[in-house]
Amino acid sequence: MKRTMIFTVLFAVALIFVVGCERKVTNEITQTNGFTGADQCMTCHNDTDGRLLQAQGEWANSIHASGNNIDYTNRDFPSDCVKCHDHEGFVDWITTDTIHPPYENVSAIGCFTCHAPHTNGDFRLRADGPYTLANAVVFDHESGNLCVNCHHSRSNVVTEVVDNKSVSTRFGPHHGPQGEMIEGTGGYQYSGYTYTSSGHASSVRGACVGCHMGNQQAHDGYKIGGHSFNMVDEETGANLVKWCDDCHSKATSYDFIADTVIAVYDFDKNGTVEGYQTEFRGMLDSLARVLYARGLLTRTISGTDTTYSGKSSTVADKGIVGAIWNWSTLNEDRSEGIHNFKYAKDLIWSSINYVNTH
Ligand code: HEC
Ligand code: HEC
Ligand code: HEC
Ligand code: HEC
Ligand code: HEC
Ligand code: HEC
Structure with missing residues (x-):
């Protein structure tokens, strides 16, 4: 109508x-x-509003526009997937705090999911208020609040990590616990440890937006930054690292090496100081190995690739359950340690130490 x-x-x-x-x-x-x-x-x-043309050009390259998981309205009814996986569900959820599927004229995530230009007459965001994460910690960083409505852990570490836990292959936060990682929360934290945080939440504009939407590259065919939300152009390898350089003068790739090459930066303890993402992968692999040795993860080896995935079992000690949770969270975060390197490092080593001593 x-x-x-x-x-x-x-x-x-x-x-x-x-x-x-x-x-x-x-x-x-x-x-x-x-x-x-x-x-x-x-x-x-x-035909001349450059902002609109630019946003449309970038949007065409976003996984939000082209992915396999952006229109679930008629796929998983009556589950809550529609809250984050399509337009009608999201708008219903943020407007009424609940969902009422099935919807008429269903559609994928699009401009009108995040903006309401025909109602507001401008491009203000539909939702930018603070978002309360599953573990009750409040995420409040301007425009990043919009992202975290969807990009957060779907389960609560406090109620999930308990003694005698029946762990399934899907145990963990679901995909997208980036809100928690940026905030430096949502991991299982062992008593007796101090957990630190890398500070992107407060230093980067809009906590997600400054990196993922920063520094549009129109000349690059709208493949990275802006409304593509991409940090890397998968085809050419082009990235936004020039922008990291504002704060990290040594950054020539996302996998940059710490300012001073001294032993303390050999975070994965393999004898060589490498880039942060390589160190992260080394550490996460060490955690996966100790869990695998205890029969808690499945490992599949194809070629030189080593991939671990969850395994169903009942685990008596919640400290061990917490180590599986931490592995899963860091694996699902997908930034390879960039979102919050310090928190990632602390979660990994405290988990490894616990598993090795219990
Ligand atoms: C309405 C929910 C929703 C909102 C709001 C949202 N996202 Fe997403 N995002 C998703 C879903 C769902 C996917 C996965 C799509 C797929 O794989 O088909 C995704 C995918 C992504 C990806 C691509 C991941 C990949 O596989 O390469 C990035 C990057 C991303 N989002 C960043 C953001 C940022 C930054 C914001 C805020 C400006 C944001 N998202 C807001 C739901 C959302
Ligand atoms: C709170 C919001 C939210 C809900 C609810 C939600 N998802 Fe997601 N889901 C996301 C986000 C955000 C991503 C993208 C994360 C990323 O790319 O790191 C995603 C990604 C996915 C992916 C892609 C994973 C991959 O590795 O590419 C699948 C499949 C998926 N979700 C299935 C589901 C199903 C099925 C449900 C309902 C049972 C569901 N989701 C409910 C937010 C949600
Ligand atoms: C996943 C959420 C999301 C979707 C979908 C989305 N936008 Fe945006 N948009 C944002 C965010 C967040 C900002 C603020 C960016 C910033 O602060 O730099 C923004 C900003 C804008 C602006 C700039 C506003 C200004 O005042 O300068 C325009 C124009 C715009 N969007 C148009 C579009 C168009 C057109 C589409 C569809 C092709 C679209 N957006 C889809 C999240 C989204
Ligand atoms: C604040 C900016 C803004 C104003 C003002 C605006 N529109 Fe739109 N309109 C948009 C955006 C953004 C889209 C989505 C473009 C896309 O999908 O790439 C859109 C899409 C449309 C579409 C495509 C169908 C749809 O709903 O997706 C029609 C038709 C349309 N607008 C008509 C109008 C008419 C008529 C007016 C005046 C009464 C108007 N618009 C005023 C921003 C605006
Ligand atoms: C300091 C800059 C920075 C901030 C802040 C940031 N990201 Fe990222 N993000 C990255 C980098 C770098 C990658 C990894 C790119 C790579 O190596 O492939 C990444 C990866 C991702 C991915 C996986 C995409 C993929 O292609 O693998 C998603 C989804 C994502 N970020 C969402 C978010 C959300 C949501 C927020 C805010 C809660 C956020 N990011 C904040 C820089 C940032
Ligand atoms: C607006 C400033 C700013 C930008 C832009 C920025 N960072 Fe950061 N980053 C920080 C701050 C502040 C810390 C915390 C430093 C500390 O705790 O000593 C940090 C920490 C880090 C760390 C952990 C190592 C360390 O020194 O603590 C890595 C890795 C990192 N950032 C990568 C990136 C990447 C990759 C980008 C670009 C995608 C980026 N950052 C963009 C401000 C920024």
Whole structure:
């Protein structure tokens, strides 16, 4: 209904241009969304609004637009997947705090998921209030709050990590615990350890946005930054590392080496100081190995690749359950230690020490 009306108006506008009267849009149409004249449509719908064209160009390269997991409305009913995996579910959830599937005219995540331009007349975000994570810690970092509505752990470490836990192959936070990692929370923290944090939450604009949407590269075919949300162009390898350089002068790749090459930066203790992401992988692999040795992870080896995945069992000691949780969280975070290197390092080594001594 609404769509038909909008199209009618747009058609009228198009017609006016076609007949050639400069930019004289005189018809006075009052719409339910508050717009009173077709001329107001032109603040966004003209061929010269670079912002819109840029956003559309970048968006076309976003996994949000092309991934296999962006339209679940009719796939997993009545589960809660629709809250984050498609447009109608998300908008319903953030508006009413619950979901009411099935929805009519279902659609994938798109511009109208994060913005409501036809209601607001501008590009303010639909949701940018603080988001309370599953473990009750509040994430509050401007525009990053929008991302964390979806990019957070779906389960609570406090209630999941308990004695005599029946651990399934899917045990862990679900995909996307980036909100927790940036905040420096959501891991299983052992008593007697101090957990530190790398500070991107407060130093980077909008906690996610400054990195993932920063530094658009229009000349690069809109493949990285901006509304592509990509940090790397998978085809060319182009990345946004120039921007990290503002704060890390030695950064020439995301896998950069610490300022001073001294033994203390050999975080994975393999005898060589390497880039942060390589050190992270070394550490996470060490944790996977001790869990594998205890029969808690499955390991599949193909070629030179070593991949671990969860294994079903009942685990008596919650400290061991916590180590599996930490492995899963860091594996699902997918930044290879970049989001919060210090927290990752502390979680890994405290987990390894616990497993080795219990
Ligand atoms: C604040 C900016 C803004 C204003 C003002 C605006 N639009 Fe839009 N409109 C958008 C955006 C963004 C899209 C989505 C573009 C995309 O999908 O790439 C859109 C999409 C559309 C579509 C495509 C169908 C759809 O719903 O997805 C139509 C038709 C449309 N607008 C008509 C209008 C009309 C008519 C007006 C004036 C009454 C108007 N718009 C005012 C930003 C705006
Ligand atoms: C409506 C929920 C939702 C919001 C809001 C959201 N995302 Fe996502 N995001 C997803 C889903 C779902 C996927 C996985 C899509 C797929 O794999 O098909 C995803 C994928 C991604 C990816 C790509 C991961 C890959 O596989 O390469 C990045 C990067 C990302 N999001 C960053 C962000 C950032 C930054 C924000 C905030 C500006 C944000 N997202 C907001 C739901 C959301
Ligand atoms: C709280 C929001 C949220 C809910 C609810 C949610 N997901 Fe996701 N899911 C995400 C985000 C965010 C990503 C992308 C994470 C990333 O790329 O790191 C994702 C990614 C995925 C992926 C892609 C994994 C991959 O490795 O590429 C699958 C599959 C998936 N979700 C399935 C589901 C199913 C099935 C449900 C319902 C049972 C569900 N999700 C519920 C937020 C959610
Ligand atoms: C996953 C959420 C998400 C989606 C989907 C999304 N945007 Fe955005 N958009 C944002 C965020 C976050 C910002 C703020 C970026 C910043 O602060 O740098 C933004 C900013 C913008 C701006 C700049 C506003 C200004 O005042 O400068 C425009 C224009 C825009 N978006 C258009 C679009 C269009 C067009 C689409 C669809 C092609 C779209 N957006 C889809 C999250 C999203
Ligand atoms: C300091 C900059 C920075 C901040 C802040 C940041 N990210 Fe990332 N993110 C990265 C880098 C770098 C990667 C890994 C890129 C690589 O090596 O492939 C990454 C990876 C990811 C991935 C996996 C994408 C992929 O292609 O593998 C997702 C999803 C993601 N980040 C979402 C977020 C969300 C959501 C936030 C905010 C809660 C956030 N990021 C904050 C830099 C950042
Ligand atoms: C706005 C400033 C800022 C930007 C931009 C930034 N970082 Fe950081 N980063 C920090 C701060 C602050 C710390 C914490 C330093 C500390 O705790 O001593 C940090 C810590 C780190 C660490 C952990 C090592 C350490 O020195 O603590 C890594 C790795 C890292 N950042 C990678 C990146 C990457 C990769 C990018 C670009 C995608 C990036 N950062 C962009 C501010 C920034």
